[in-house]
Amino acid sequence: MQAALPLPLSTPNRNLVRLTFVRGITWTGFLGMIIFGIEVLGFELSTLPVVAVIIAMGLINIATWWRLSRPRAVTDTEYLCHLLADIAGLTLLFYFTGGSTNPFITYYLVPVTIAAATLPWLYAWITASGAMAGYTFLMVFYEPVPQLSHGVLGPGALIGDVNLHVLGMWINFGLSASLVTFFIFKMAHALRRRDQTLSRTREAALRNEQVLAVATQAAGTAHELGTPLSTMAVLLKEMRQDAVGHPHLEADIDLLRQQVDTCKTRLQALVANADRRRLAEPELAPAEAWLREVIQRWLVLRPDVSHRFEVADKRGTPSMAVDTTLEQALLNLLNNAADANPHDITISLDWSGEEVIIDIRDHGPGVAMSIADQLGDTFVSTKSKGMGIGLFLTHSTINRFGGGVSLYNHEEGGTLTEVKLPRQVPGDA
Numbered sequence: 091m092q093a094a095l096p097l098p099l100s101t102p103n104r105n106l107v108r109l110t111f112v113r114g115i116t117w118t119g120f121l122g123m124i125i126f127g128i129e130v131l132g133f134e135l136s137t138l139p140v141v142a143v144i145i146a147m148g149l150i151n152i153a154t155w156w157r158l159s160r161p162r163a164v165t166d167t168e169y170l171c172h173l174l175a176d177i178a179g180l181t182l183l184f185y186f187t188g189g190s191t192n193p194f195i196t197y198y199l200v201p202v203t204i205a206a207a208t209l210p211w212l213y214a215w216i217t218a219s220g221a222m223a224g225y226t227f228l229m230v231f232y233e234p235v236p237q238l239s240h241g242v243l244g245p246g247a248l249i250g251d252v253n254l255h256v257l258g259m260w261i262n263f264g265l266s267a268s269l270v271t272f273f274i275f276k277m278a279h280a281l282r283r284r285d286q287t288l289s290r291t292r293e294a295a296l297r298n299e300q301v302l303a304v305a306t307q308a309a310g311t312a313h314e315l316g317t318p319l320s321t322m323a324v325l326l327k328e329m330r331q332d333a334v335g336h337p338h339l340e341a342d343i344d345l346l347r348q349q350v351d352t353c354k355t356r357l358q359a360l361v362a363n364a365d366r367r368r369l370a371e372p373e374l375a376p377a378e379a380w381l382r383e384v385i386q387r388w389l390v391l392r393p394d395v396s397h398r399f400e401v402a403d404k405r406g407t408p409s410m411a412v413d414t415t416l417e418q419a420l421l422n423l424l425n426n427a428a429d430a431n432p433h434d435i436t437i438s439l440d441w442s443g444e445e446v447i448i449d450i451r452d453h454g455p456g457v458a459m460s461i462a463d464q465l466g467d468t469f470v471s472t473k474s475k476g477m478g479i480g481l482f483l484t485h486s487t488i489n490r491f492g493g494g495v496s497l498y499n500h501e502e503g504g505t506l507t508e509v510k511l512p513r514q515v516p517g518d519a
Contacts, residue, residue: 180201189229422484
């Protein structure tokens with residue numbers, strides 16, 4: 091049976107993983123550009139403190155990866171501390187590399203944007219205030235880098251003289267835009283996945299409530315039907331004695347008695363199978379043998395039906411998990427086909443490495459497009475006098491087994507009902 095879909099990893103945990111990636115990319119890029127500036131462009135920097143800041147941020151990233159391997163959940167406060175640590179590291183780096191004249195100073199917007207997108211209102215303002223304080227500090231206190239103020243790439247450049255400050259701002263814009271886009275996209279994707287999971291959970295809870303309500307009504311109805319069925323059986327027995335010598339009448343009464351006995355048997359089976367422990371432990375059965383038995387029981391209920399049973403000509407014998415609820419679900423689909431048109435119903439069995447596929451083809455009027463999308467999700471019926479409970483319960487049961495039901499209007503007329511169920515390997519049930 092299909093396991094319940096797990097909820098996604100908590101959002102702060104996922105966001106801290108992404109922040110760690112962003113931090114690694116950013117500081118690796120800073121290291122590469124500083125080496126390029128010193129070795130190629132001749133920047134005059136305090137190398138030792140700059141390298142110390144970069145190493146410190148690298149150690150923070152390593153510690154963060156170790157912390158993420160722990161089972162403890164990440165809180166918003168912890169996430170805020172990581173962002174403030176990034177701002178502190180940026181402030182130290184910029185202090186030794188030109189302060190507010192450094193074209194990468196606007197990288198402060200990256201942690202501010204991340205905080206605004208992921209943290210509560212107060213924490214976002216704390217992050218913004220920290221970045222603003224760092225920027226303000228660097229406008230007054232910093233170690234200047236002359237090349238960032240008036241340095242140019244010489245006449246040998248492809249596009250002529252280019253101010254290094256302008257070039258640095260261009261590189262910073264590309265880096266910041268890429269990282270912000272990456273992070274915001276991943277965060278939005280995680281939120282969409284969470285919303286979809288919650289939506290599926292709500293739908294499953296609503297469906298379970300509806301199934302429980304129907305089951306409660308069914309239990310009461312089954313109890314109430316016992317008396318009238320017993321009365322009908324007694325009357326039919328007396329009518330059978332009175333009909334001696336009238337072959338046609340005898341045949342009709344025998345058929346009615348058979349139908350009444352079948353109803354009583356099904357009610358008894360319903361009571362016997364009410365034990366939830368038995369329903370929770372489906373048994374493994376060969377798909378073809380199980381389907382043939384279901385069809386035989388169906389033919390007893392619907393003697394007016396003509397059908398054809400086809401099995402795919404493939405090697406192997408597929409098995410699947412079954413119980414009485416799955417049998418009833420398939421009987422509901424077979425009865426729908428018989429109600430549409432009892433003649434020439436085709437039932438076919440096919441399978442793949444992962445699925446068992448049961449197709450039921452009838453030659454009725456087909457499914458109205460106006461209700462096609464609602465079938466099985468709500469109490470909507472394909473029959474003029476139906477309530478839609480059968481299809482609803484059928485969908486719920488088959489979904490519980492990890493399968494699905496699809497109804498199509500066949501190109502040659504009628505309806506094709508496709509049931510897909512997981513193929514099981516002996517020992518997996």
